Amino acid sequence: xxxxxxxxxxxxxxxxxxxxxxxxxxxxxxxxxxxxxxxxxxxxxxxxxxxxxxxxxxxxxxxxxxxxxxxxxxxxxxxxxxxxxxxxxxxxxx
Numbered sequence: 400x401x402x403x404x405x406x407x408x409x410x411x412x413x414x415x416x417x418x419x420x421x422x423x424x425x426x427x428x429x430x431x432x433x434x435x436x437x438x439x440x441x442x443x444x445x446x447x448x449x450x451x452x453x454x455x456x457x458x459x460x461x462x463x464x465x466x467x468x469x470x471x472x473x474x475x476x477x478x479x480x481x482x483x484x485x486x487x488x489x490x491x492x493x
Contacts, residue, residue: 414482419450446484454479
């Protein structure tokens with residue numbers, strides 16, 4: 400998991416969905432269940448970009464067990480974006 404530069408301007412190939420949990424986190428709401436519902440709606444081989452107020456290291460481990468690799472990077476405002484892509488072996492799923 401190599402961190403990217405300060406921002407990645409566009410979604411990489413294979414990503415066409417995004418989930419921004421920053422408003423939930425700023426309101427003091429734990430977004431884990433919302434994230435898992437979102438992930439459960441992904442089709443085979445689909446990935447997504449997550450926006451958060453911090454680097455979500457525990458989520459990175461959960462998503463790795465679900466067959467995703469993560470590419471996180473810090474944004475200039477201190478928040479984070481993470482691209483979750485299907486692992487090279489194509490095992491991403493529920």
